Amino acid sequence: MEKINLENLNSEENNKEDFQIEKPVDKLDVRKFTKEYSPWARKDLADQIKIARLLDDLKNPESEAEKKEKIQKMQDEFYKRFSKQKEEFENSLDNRDIVNVAKKYGVFFVHSMPTQNINRWNTGMNNEAVDATQLTVEQIIENIKNSKPDLSCSSVSFKKRYSPNDSKQIGTMYPFGVVLRSGKILSTYRYDAGTLTESGKEHKKSKYDPETQDTSIQENPEQKIDQVLKRKFDRYLNPESGYYDGFVDQDTGAMNSDWPEEKEGYRGDMSGRDFDEFVISKPEIDGLFIDLDSPTLSDSWSKGERLDPINDIVQKYPNVPVYIKQKDEIKIYIYKEDGSVQVIDDLDAFEGLKSLSEAD
Numbered sequence: 421m422e423k424i425n426l427e428n429l430n431s432e433e434n435n436k437e438d439f440q441i442e443k444p445v446d447k448l449d450v451r452k453f454t455k456e457y458s459p460w461a462r463k464d465l466a467d468q469i470k471i472a473r474l475l476d477d478l479k480n481p482e483s484e485a486e487k488k489e490k491i492q493k494m495q496d497e498f499y500k501r502f503s504k505q506k507e508e509f510e511n512s513l514d515n516r517d518i519v520n521v522a523k524k525y526g527v528f529f530v531h532s533m534p535t536q537n538i539n540r541w542n543t544g545m546n547n548e549a550v551d552a553t554q555l556t557v558e559q560i561i562e563n564i565k566n567s568k569p570d571l572s573c574s575s576v577s578f579k580k581r582y583s584p585n586d587s588k589q590i591g592t593m594y595p596f597g598v599v600l601r602s603g604k605i606l607s608t609y610r611y612d613a614g615t616l617t618e619s620g621k622e623h624k625k626s627k628y629d630p631e632t633q634d635t636s637i638q639e640n641p642e643q644k645i646d647q648v649l650k651r652k653f654d655r656y657l658n659p660e661s662g663y664y665d666g667f668v669d670q671d672t673g674a675m676n677s678d679w680p681e682e683k684e685g686y687r688g689d690m691s692g693r694d695f696d697e698f699v700i701s702k703p704e705i706d707g708l709f710i711d712l713d714s715p716t717l718s719d720s721w722s723k724g725e726r727l728d729p730i731n732d733i734v735q736k737y738p739n740v741p742v743y744i745k746q747k748d749e750i751k752i753y754i755y756k757e758d759g760s761v762q763v764i765d766d767l768d769a770f771e772g773l774k775s776l777s778e779a780d
Contacts, residue, residue: 453506458635465498515642516605525649527575530709532597536729570624571703572615574695595714596730599743601706607638609697610648624699648696707741
């Protein structure tokens with residue numbers, strides 16, 4: 421790296437086109453950043469240093485200088501990598517803000533959860549921090565309000581879309597959940613990404629994504645979010661292939677079995693749920709969500725036993741918004757303490773209402 425000629429700031433030497441000033445790495449800030457978003461990388465570095473020390477002690481116990489040099493190189497590479505990630509992350513916060521994303525794409529984000537009489541095996545399997553199968557909905561909501569852990573969420577569209585089949589299953593893993601009013605998107609997937617909450621950590625990462633093996637942050641968030649949300653609602657289940665590889669023109673409703681060359685297809689899983697997954701940090705809850713289109717609630721044999729517990733939960737949180745999805749349309753209700761119900765039509769006025777995060 422060339423030095424700046426302080427004696428003559430206008431000299432040709434200082435005005436070379438290829439001259440760059442490398443900002444010093446603030447190691448304290450990087451440590452705070454990685455503790456929050458990349459605890460796995462910190463553990464990997466600590467393990468590598470331990471192994472390096474042990475190997476050097478065995479092979480060359482008297483070479484203390486070489487040992488220090490090797491460890492210093494590991495640390496320098498760590499700080500260089502995460503200093504860059506920290507800078508890129510901070511520069512992308514507007515693109516990661518769920519309020520901005522919601523307005524741009526006409527969606528909102530739901531963290532769904534199982535209620536009474538709904539299988540909880542998946543919730544428990546992917547959470548090592550706590551036995552989620554033993555928690556009540558009220559306990560989960562209070563934990564989100566108090567701890568603000570990373571949440572895995574799915575997008576739900578505010579507007580009705582052309583969708584020739586399987587439309588009622590474009591939603592969330594469970595038919596009940598909480599709607600977020602704020603938060604930052606860390607990673608984005610067009611499918612169930614198998615995100616894990618590990619013991620001792622409140623942050624999540626996908627067990628399948630190579631980009632998030634030691635960090636919860638994906639790069640290029642704007643591109644990834646656009647890739648998911650622009651295409652998600654334009655596809656339908658092709659009965660011949662068994663995949664969501666058909667295309668629906670949202671202007672005309674015309675269907676094509678082959679996806680247009682200029683559009684990348686959204687291929688959901690084959691389970692029928694077909695939900696996407698967003699990992700969102702620092703979440704604030706806005707209200708409750710109920711998907712009456714979900715087969716879990718619409719089956720006549722189970723409707724009562726599964727809806728009754730949800731109704732009981734709604735009664736425990738009066739005066740907060742309840743988003744209800746029915747026939748692919750979203751309506752927002754406020755259930756008052758006196759038993760009356762208010763329908764929210766004006767979303768601008770709705771933004772000023774009390775959220776569940778503010779409720780007692």
